[in-house]
Amino acid sequence: MSTKRIVLLVAALGAALFIFGRPSRAADGNFPIYFEGAKLVVKAQTTNRTLYLPVIEIIEFMGLPYTDSLALETLTIRSGNSRLVVTKNSGLISINDQIVFLPSPILRENDHWLAPIDFLSRGLTRMTRTEFRYRPGTSRIFAGVVQVPELVMNAQSLGSITRLTIRCGVPVDLKLRRDEQNNRAILMVGRAVDPLRERLDHKDRLVRSISFDDSDGDPKILIDLTNQVADIKLNSTDGNRIFFVDLLRKGETITEAPVPAETPGASPKVDPTQAARRVRVIVIDPGHGGMDTGTKSPTVLEKDLTLSLARKLRTALQMRLGATVLLTRDSDIAMDNEARSAVANNNQANLFVSLHAGYSSNKLDSGSSVYMMKEDFGDGFATAAVSRDRLFLPWYLGYRLNQQASARAAKILQDELIKAISGSRFPIRTAPLAVLSSATMPSLLLEVGNLNNTVNASTLTDDGFQKRLVGAIADAIRIFSETEQRSAN
Amino acid sequence: MPRHIKIGLIVLVIGFGVSFGFFVDVIGRIQSMVNEREIEENPFTPPAQPLYEATDPPMSVKIFFPGGSDDALLTTEEQTIFKSADVTNRAKQVLQKLLEGPHSEKLYPSLPEGTKLQDLFVSEQGIAFIDFSNTIAVNHPGGVLNEMATIYSIVDSLGYNLPEIKQVKILIGGTEKETLAGHCLLLLPFQMDLSMTDVMPHEEKTAAFSGPPSAKP
């Protein structure tokens, strides 16, 4: 009898899935479209996993005349001599009698024409020459020539204060407002921006959540506070491109907060090259981590090797320099490059070193190199002609401020490494490195060894070799610190 | 037939019917997902057109591969493509040569095994947008130098042979990626850089080229 029961159970389960397992419709949401000097907020809806926007609202806002034919179930949109025709439930649209395919059909629901988001770029752009830029996963569109800088947020607990750092590609005018009733701080951004992340995974004694919101067309950052926040301070630097929002805990005063002495808050104009003279804070970045193993040999993973080297280097530097040494990661976790350089930027590090292991197709190559950021990287991308093709310009090319100091550090590091490891070559190279591109202090990336060579790989994991390598790097950093101090005086 | 066996059989038949219906539905849904995916990935599946005509003259090109020299990251190898009228087709032929790998034993392939060219488009401003399959990242062995070799073999092979192409923007799996293997930033387009190769920039080609780049129809 138990077989019968199992059969019944399976049948019931099958029936239940059959009935309830249909794809469901996601929630509707507000969707701002930023035009030059104007914006429109529309209600978007997701149907069959495709984002749909109301057509009439958009074309009316753009001032395009149209004819809505109920009998033919078509909508004809005009612009100059061009004519665009869409048909209900069809993914084929006609632009001046040329057929264009959309990935999803046009819908007409409750007297509303709905078009998949691609309709803008594949349909309206071809007719009106207005470009629409949309990054999948976000809920905003930028139209036409509107220039949109990226906005990057990063939060950190620094003892009794929590610091939110906000960077923007162009100067902005952030306004802080405190909403006591909802226990929330609101930072009005005042212009269209493209947030790299909509929400920060940061929570501590002072902050419950930090998120970007422009669902009403007004871009702002919302900080949900706990009831332990006493005061909020907003400071800016780098010509209003970088902002620090410091949340102070109740019972603490600003002077007690462990804000680095050279916090560029008081004066908006701080010369970063001046501030970076003496090496007091060093950030070491063990490359890769988590799912991202980096390169590998049959026995060694780059992510493990870099972490082991970074920990040894931290100890060596603390002993020899008495400097503050921070690691971007001290466990096997994945991090994006932006977050790695943000650790250095937010802690006002004077030197940033990213550690990596190499791999060369040629087993006989040594693989080792000292890298600096490629000097002309980012050139020419700001010109109008090019930026039209580029959807999102980088928010910052921080490396440029310190290119010369980085070169001095690279030379010292090369000398020390060659001295310490006989027969080695550490050529100085430049590369468009993501992790260095936004670091605002002298910064280097050191890549050691060739994991395609098993002998080389086992040498790299040897404790004695690692100590020698780390000793040479620590020496180089000490010499760099001394020479920079001397040249500053 | 005893009553309880009859009931058992009926229940079995109903159970089978519902399960079959469920099975058909699942298959149908998977099918539609697959179809949708195909449409999403390439709504304009072009008919397989040859990259050049029988009448197109041969054109000698330099393809950049890693290895071969201690001083230069990339070394060129002389190869021949056909001078098709459309720069897109010439670019596709150059990348085809790169995907096939070097002839010389001293050189190494620069693209990971299994890499496919999914799409290529040259904008009016002369930016080549190249979409590679995910395998270019998944199968990449890693390392900064190796990543540079992959990127600049593409950028230099196109830029050196096709002066219409001023910049190269690499996409992976149809989308923008931050990096290829964790190091080199792909968010901005690349410009040709011959400093890490065994060739000198040729002035005559760049000088002879004036006026706007030929627009893609």
Ligand SMILES: [Zn+2]
């Ligand atoms: Zn690496």
